[in-house]
Amino acid sequence: MIVLVTGAAGLLGGRVAALLSSRFDVVAARHTASPPPGVAAVDLDLLDPASLASALERARPHAVVHCAAQSNPDRCEREPEPAERLNVEATAGLARACRTRGLRLVSLSTDLVFAGDHPFVREEDPPGPLLVYGRTKLAGEEAVVAEAPDAAVLRVALVAGRGHGAKGTCTESIAWALRARRPLRLYTDQVRTPVDSASVADAASRALERPVSGRFHLGGPERLSRYELGLRVATVLGSSDAGIVPVTVAEMPQEARRPADTSLDSGRARRELGWEPRSLAEAVRDGRPAPD
Numbered sequence: 001m002i003v004l005v006t007g008a009a010g011l012l013g014g015r016v017a018a019l020l021s022s023r024f025d026v027v028a029a030r031h032t033a034s035p036p037p038g039v040a041a042v043d044l045d046l047l048d049p050a051s052l053a054s055a056l057e058r059a060r061p062h063a064v065v066h067c068a069a070q071s072n073p074d075r076c077e078r079e080p081e082p083a084e085r086l087n088v089e090a091t092a093g094l095a096r097a098c099r100t101r102g103l104r105l106v107s108l109s110t111d112l113v114f115a116g117d118h119p120f121v122r123e124e125d126p127p128g129p130l131l132v133y134g135r136t137k138l139a140g141e142e143a144v145v146a147e148a149p150d151a152a153v154l155r156v157a158l159v160a161g162r163g164h165g166a167k168g169t170c171t172e173s174i175a176w177a178l179r180a181r182r183p184l185r186l187y188t189d190q191v192r193t194p195v196d197s198a199s200v201a202d203a204a205s206r207a208l209e210r211p212v213s214g215r216f217h218l219g220g221p222e223r224l225s226r227y228e229l230g231l232r233v234a235t236v237l238g239s240s241d242a243g244i245v246p247v248t249v250a251e252m253p254q255e256a257r258r259p260a261d262t263s264l265d266s267g268r269a270r271r272e273l274g275w276e277p278r279s280l281a282e283a284v285r286d287g288r289p290a291p292d
């Protein structure tokens with residue numbers, strides 16, 4: 001199966017492209033940054049319909065895994081229109097192209113579509129995004145479901161484990177700060193179920209191979225605050241946690257207001273995809289010693 005991966009140079013998208021290539025003939029869609037080495041690539045600007053048509057013509061995929069997004073919540077808050085164009089309009093155009101050509105589509109979304117007012121949210125719980133990023137990703141999900149009803153939408157929690165490119169996953173960023181003895185101020189009142197990038201790639205692989213559709217939650221096996229996550233990374237790596245300082249959102253506000261608790265109930269993925277996320281300790285140990 002030939003699988004086109006959009007956003008294949010992204011923090012998560014790069015890992016998904018690299019890991020799927022052990023099982024499928026992956027073609028990485030390249031925008032400006034470099035996808036993983038050794039993976040075939042075609043150029044793609046999702047904002048340009050002619051570029052999309054040309055990439056699909058050249059790659060001739062049987063399926064698409066859609067990872068491209070404007071995924072920086074603060075940037076989305078500052079620049080909502082470009083976020084809307086990529087996360088909603090371009091996503092709708094891609095879903096339409098997949099349906100027209102009969103291509104399987106697996107599209108990535110986020111836990112930040114929820115308001116975060118109760119733990120372990122399920123797929124059928126009502127969304128209520130607090131930030132522009134979550135609002136555009138939710139509208140993108142709705143466009144995917146409307147344009148390509150057979151598509152699978154994977155709602156991914158905060159990404160842990162090994163990333164791709166210049167940025168770090170949540171566990172890599174903590175590990176790099178600990179190693180450099182940089183002080184870290186981490187929230188006690190933002191709770192997540194961090195999920196290993198390799199587990200996300202595994203879920204994408206399973207969703208490509210099964211006739212499943214609709215939304216799937218992909219959360220890791222533990223629910224914890226960013227501060228608890230920092231302490232856990234230090235323990236797994238045998239580092240001192242002396243530089244980790246607990247803070248609240250009120251003490252250190254962010255540009256885009258994140259929800260308090262978007263821990264995910266991932267029962268549907270377990271039941272219907274046979275998916276099991278890797279442990280947090282495995283994710284921490286898989287992290288890179290430094291950015292690529």
Ligand SMILES: NC(=O)c1ccc[n+]([C@@H]2O[C@H](COP(=O)([O-])OP(=O)(O)OC[C@H]3O[C@@H](n4cnc5c(N)ncnc54)[C@H](OP(=O)(O)O)[C@@H]3O)[C@@H](O)[C@H]2O)c1
Nearest residue numbers: 007009010011012013031032033045046068069071156159
């Ligand atoms: N990282 C997380 O913690 C996290 C958590 C939950 C969900 N997600 C979701 O997972 C998916 C992948 O996230 P990520 O972390 O890999 O995001 P990322 O690091 O921000 O990467 C975004 C990718 O989109 C590409 N892109 C941007 N504009 C484009 C355009 N006009 N045409 C084609 N490609 C374009 C970028 O390419 P260039 O860099 O070359 O411009 C980059 O490869 C997204 O749907 C995101 O919402 C991520």
